[in-house]
Amino acid sequence: MVATKEQGHDVVVAVSAMGDTTDELIDLANKVSPDATAHAREFDMLLTSGERQSMALLAMAINDVANERGLAYEARSFTGSQAGLITDAQHGRAKILSITPERIQAALAEGAIAIVAGFQGVSKETKDITTLGRGGTDTTAVALAVALDADVCEIYTDVDGVFTADPRIVPTARKLSVVAFEEMLELAASGAKVLHLRSVEFARRHSLPIHVRSSFSTLNGTVVKGSIDTVSPHGDLQPGEEAGMEAPIVAAIAYDSSQAKITVVNAPDQVGAAAKVFEIIAGVGINVDMVVQDSSAARAGRTDITFTLPRNDVERAKKALDLARAELGFEDVDAKEMVGKVSLIGAGLRTQPKKIADFFSAIAQAGVNIQMISTSEVRVSVVVDDDEVQRAWEAAAARFSDVAVEKVSYGLDTNGDTPEIVGVAHDRGEAKITIAGVSDEPGKAARIFDTIADSGINIDMIVQNVSAKETGRTDISFTLPRADVKKARAALADIQAEVDFSDPVTDEQVGKLSIVGAGMRTHPGITAKFFAALAAAGVLIRMVSTSEIRVSVLVSADDLDRAVRATHRAFGLDSDEEAIVYGGTGR
Ligand SMILES: Nc1ncnc2c1ncn2[C@@H]1O[C@H](COP(=O)(O)OP(=O)(O)O)[C@@H](O)[C@H]1O
Numbered sequence: 001m002v003a004t005k006e007q008g009h010d011v012v013v014a015v016s017a018m019g020d021t022t023d024e025l026i027d028l029a030n031k032v033s034p035d036a037t038a039h040a041r042e043f044d045m046l047l048t049s050g051e052r053q054s055m056a057l058l059a060m061a062i063n064d065v066a067n068e069r070g071l072a073y074e075a076r077s078f079t080g081s082q083a084g085l086i087t088d089a090q091h092g093r094a095k096i097l098s099i100t101p102e103r104i105q106a107a108l109a110e111g112a113i114a115i116v117a118g119f120q121g122v123s124k125e126t127k128d129i130t131t132l133g134r135g136g137t138d139t140t141a142v143a144l145a146v147a148l149d150a151d152v153c154e155i156y157t158d159v160d161g162v163f164t165a166d167p168r169i170v171p172t173a174r175k176l177s178v179v180a181f182e183e184m185l186e187l188a189a190s191g192a193k194v195l196h197l198r199s200v201e202f203a204r205r206h207s208l209p210i211h212v213r214s215s216f217s218t219l220n221g222t223v224v225k226g227s228i229d230t231v232s233p234h235g236d237l238q239p240g241e242e243a244g245m246e247a248p249i250v251a252a253i254a255y256d257s258s259q260a261k262i263t264v265v266n267a268p269d270q271v272g273a274a275a276k277v278f279e280i281i282a283g284v285g286i287n288v289d290m291v292v293q294d295s296s297a298a299r300a301g302r303t304d305i306t307f308t309l310p311r312n313d314v315e316r317a318k319k320a321l322d323l324a325r326a327e328l329g330f331e332d333v334d335a336k337e338m339v340g341k342v343s344l345i346g347a348g349l350r351t352q353p354k355k356i357a358d359f360f361s362a363i364a365q366a367g368v369n370i371q372m373i374s375t376s377e378v379r380v381s382v383v384v385d386d387d388e389v390q391r392a393w394e395a396a397a398a399r400f401s402d403v404a405v406e407k408v409s410y411g412l413d414t415n416g417d418t419p420e421i422v423g424v425a426h427d428r429g430e431a432k433i434t435i436a437g438v439s440d441e442p443g444k445a446a447r448i449f450d451t452i453a454d455s456g457i458n459i460d461m462i463v464q465n466v467s468a469k470e471t472g473r474t475d476i477s478f479t480l481p482r483a484d485v486k487k488a489r490a491a492l493a494d495i496q497a498e499v500d501f502s503d504p505v506t507d508e509q510v511g512k513l514s515i516v517g518a519g520m521r522t523h524p525g526i527t528a529k530f531f532a533a534l535a536a537a538g539v540l541i542r543m544v545s546t547s548e549i550r551v552s553v554l555v556s557a558d559d560l561d562r563a564v565r566a567t568h569r570a571f572g573l574d575s576d577e578e579a580i581v582y583g584g585t586g587r
Pocket residue numbers: 135156157158159161162163164165166167168191192193194195423581585586587
């Protein structure tokens with residue numbers, strides 16, 4: 001900081017709490033009150049004190065250095081509220097509405113270093129102190145950088161940058177020098193906690209580069225910048241003025257009617273089954289797009305694996321799979337040549353699930369049945385019958401009026417230079433809920449996810465796999481933060497009779513593993529390679545979901561670390577040197 005200031009730059013610093021301070025404050029609150037978080041206003045007031053300690057102490061330390069060296073500047077600390085960070089009134093997960101950083105600008109104009117307490121703001125409506133949610137200091141830093149029109153936002157952490165995997169799990173992970181915004185979004189959303197998801201989203205909206213680097217060394221870290229997405233508009237995505245700086249944005253509704261879908265019906269649910277299916281497909285040079293698989297306890301050791309692919313490749317894929325029927329032990333290959341995909345493209349979709357629910361409900365109201373779902377931070381896609389694509393798209397476009405509408409076609413972009421994947425991320429904080437026996441009619445998924453969204457729960461993976469068997473029933477599975485399981489079950493119980501499904505089954509012993517990279521759009525066989533690595537490590541895949549540039553699988557919690565290492569190795573990401581983790585837990 002001092003060095004940067006001495007180079008003639010204006011410097012604003014956002015600080016987090018020291019060490020385990022935030023966790024200690026939470027423990028303290030729990031000792032005083034049995035249900036501390038119920039006192040939402042006071043809980044937030046308490047938690048913001050950790051950052052206030054850091055900012056004041058840091059300002060003193062810098063001022064001492066300046067005095068000692070006879071330098072002509074000072075450091076001044078500001079709370080989030082003093083820095084003009086205006087939020088909505090949702091305690092514990094407040095969203096930034098606007099920033100009016102006049103006091104910071106005045107301090108800079110007087111030559112001071114401004115130090116701002118991270119992770120906090122003040123509610124526009126109630127004037128109460130709010131917090132942005134755990135890890136929110138990254139978001140404070142990026143938001144301030146945007147508001148102050150800074151050249152770059154540097155995020156200091158306890159590793160040298162963003163690595164190809166968490167260096168705590170994979171010591172031979174490699175540091176990436178540059179990562180595109182969409183790739184970083186997928187990594188952060190998949191558990192790479194080195195950057196807070198919301199901070200990446202914020203930076204992407206405003207095209208502000210982030211430099212992730214170590215607090216303990218002066219090495220260059222990782223720069224997050226640039227877009228790989230040719231479909232989604234990027235740059236200055238602007239939400240409506242009232243909605244605030246983090247409001248979800250729907251930038252486009254896209255559709256593609258050149259797809260086909262194949263379901264491998266009743267495959268044995270055992271290690272290596274999915275790997276074999278995709279090895280066969282990759283072997284005939286076909287690139288798959290969406291993949292879903294969900295093994296539910298109700299299916300007694302059997303699972304369906306469904307994927308979409310270019311229509312021209314269907315016959316070839318079906319033939320190749322049929323030849324391997326005996327080896328693979330599945331019952332049937334069901335090919336549907338005429339399906340299409342409708343996608344909602346935008347920003348902040350996952351952290352504000354209401355938009356996803358709206359999308360499903362618009363399609364349901366048009367009487368169109370959803371056959372497959374895939375979700376990511378920047379895109380939600382559904383597969384529907386080809387002759388209903390147009391209708392589904394029109395309904396969605398009407399619901400999200402004022403948005404750009406695009407027609408995109410499926411295909412490979414041919415830039416072969418991109419690496420297959422940039423990294424592997426993992427997450428141990430999720431649980432899986434399966435709702436079996438949902439009748440396969442328009443509107444059911446919409447009702448379920450609308451209810452979950454109303455409880456303020458962010459859903460992660462969603463898999464709905466319409467079985468080729470004519471049962472008229474489907475299973476819907478999704479993953480969510482483990483802490484929200486109780487709330488979700490209560491919400492589901494309320495609509496169980498109305499929507500009509502069997503008792504939801506919860507599994508908390510799960511871990512999620514994802515591979516991320518723009519390269520998977522150009523390299524066929526990535527899914528096969530991923531699944532083969534898991535099979536070789538003896539890891540059973542329990543659920544699969546994909547986005548354009550990510551493949552995620554759910555595995556047993558006990559298998560997670562092993563699975564991460566095996567995958568990292570299989571994609572040739574291991575480095576000869578061990579990464580340095582500088583200690584400290586940084587909470
Ligand atoms: N792909 C990754 N690259 C770098 N670090 C990662 C990655 N995935 C997970 N991490 C973890 O993120 C940690 C840094 O995040 P965090 O502790 O939240 O930082 P801070 O407390 O400094 O904000 C690292 O110590 C590392 O274990």
